[in-house]
Amino acid sequence: MIRPLILVSNDDGISSEGIRVLEEAVSSLGDVYVVAPDQERSAASHALTIHKPLRITQKDARHFALNGTPTDCINFALYVILPRKPDLIVSGINHGSNLADDVTYSGTVSAAFEGSILGTPSIAFSLQVPEEPQKTAHFDTALIYARKIAQSHLSSPLEFSVLLSVNIPDLPPEDVRGIRVTRLGKRLINETNIIRKEDPRGRPYYWIGMGPKDYEPDESSDLHAIDHGFVSVTPLHLDLTHYPSLSRLRKWEEGPASVKAGSKPE
Ligand code: MN
Numbered sequence: 001m002i003r004p005l006i007l008v009s010n011d012d013g014i015s016s017e018g019i020r021v022l023e024e025a026v027s028s029l030g031d032v033y034v035v036a037p038d039q040e041r042s043a044a045s046h047a048l049t050i051h052k053p054l055r056i057t058q059k060d061a062r063h064f065a066l067n068g069t070p071t072d073c074i075n076f077a078l079y080v081i082l083p084r085k086p087d088l089i090v091s092g093i094n095h096g097s098n099l100a101d102d103v104t105y106s107g108t109v110s111a112a113f114e115g116s117i118l119g120t121p122s123i124a125f126s127l128q129v130p131e132e133p134q135k136t137a138h139f140d141t142a143l144i145y146a147r148k149i150a151q152s153h154l155s156s157p158l159e160f161s162v163l164l165s166v167n168i169p170d171l172p173p174e175d176v177r178g179i180r181v182t183r184l185g186k187r188l189i190n191e192t193n194i195i196r197k198e199d200p201r202g203r204p205y206y207w208i209g210m211g212p213k214d215y216e217p218d219e220s221s222d223l224h225a226i227d228h229g230f231v232s233v234t235p236l237h238l239d240l241t242h243y244p245s246l247s248r249l250r251k252w253e254e255g256p257a258s259v260k261a262g263s264k265p266e
Helices: 017-026 070-081 107-117 139-155 222-227 243-252
Strands: 005-009 031-037 056-060 063-066 088-095 122-127 162-168 178-181 194-198 204-208 230-237
Touching (some): 005 070, 017 031, 017 088, 017 122, 017 139, 031 070, 056 070, 070 107, 088 107, 122 139
Parallel strands (some): 005 031, 005 088, 031 063, 088 122, 122 162, 178 230
Antiparallel strands (some): 056 063, 162 230
16 A cells, blocks of 8 residues: 655744654654755745745755745645655644634645645644743644644545644643634734834834734634643635625626726727
């Protein structure tokens, strides 16, 4: 039997701890290739590099670094590097959760979006990390759940247009309360997170800070699940169409008959 081909990528860079753990998590499930950015590209979102040349650095038979974004990496893996189409793409394990609106900024989740667009079942994994920088993150917990969920997905794959965003709470394995299937939550945006400081010469500079902690109460949300010690699994898809608005906007439609004479540029 042919072993599944699994592609591992991320947005924290090929040298990050999270991608090493993810590779370890899926190594028993198939033949694994790693194609990842050569440096951290967090919050790269779904960017594709079109204004500079890209170069692949091959580290060994199955590890490749690219001087591009997570989305570039998925394209290069599928069309330049891999011997055949992969059976599964896993992205992460991101250093930090990707909950609610975060998924639109996240390079980790965008790599999975790209995999899904290109026709491969994909999963993004993100680990909630402690706020205190001296504390270590629970990659041991993330490894267990990444392996479990990747295995479930390989044995009964969803349609490739649906990707999974998995978040793991900042807890040791024995304290995790279980797995919950969730929807994206909504944070309460009530103040700016742009922080103004002054440099030694008295000129202002700015940092974009952390997002708000409070969120809309909703027991079905990813934010609630992580806050209550569960692993959160959110199915996502890239059809951003708001279907209820289609019928409401129909009255804006115009046919060729209603175009006024002379309104077309000659
Ligand atoms: Mn990241």
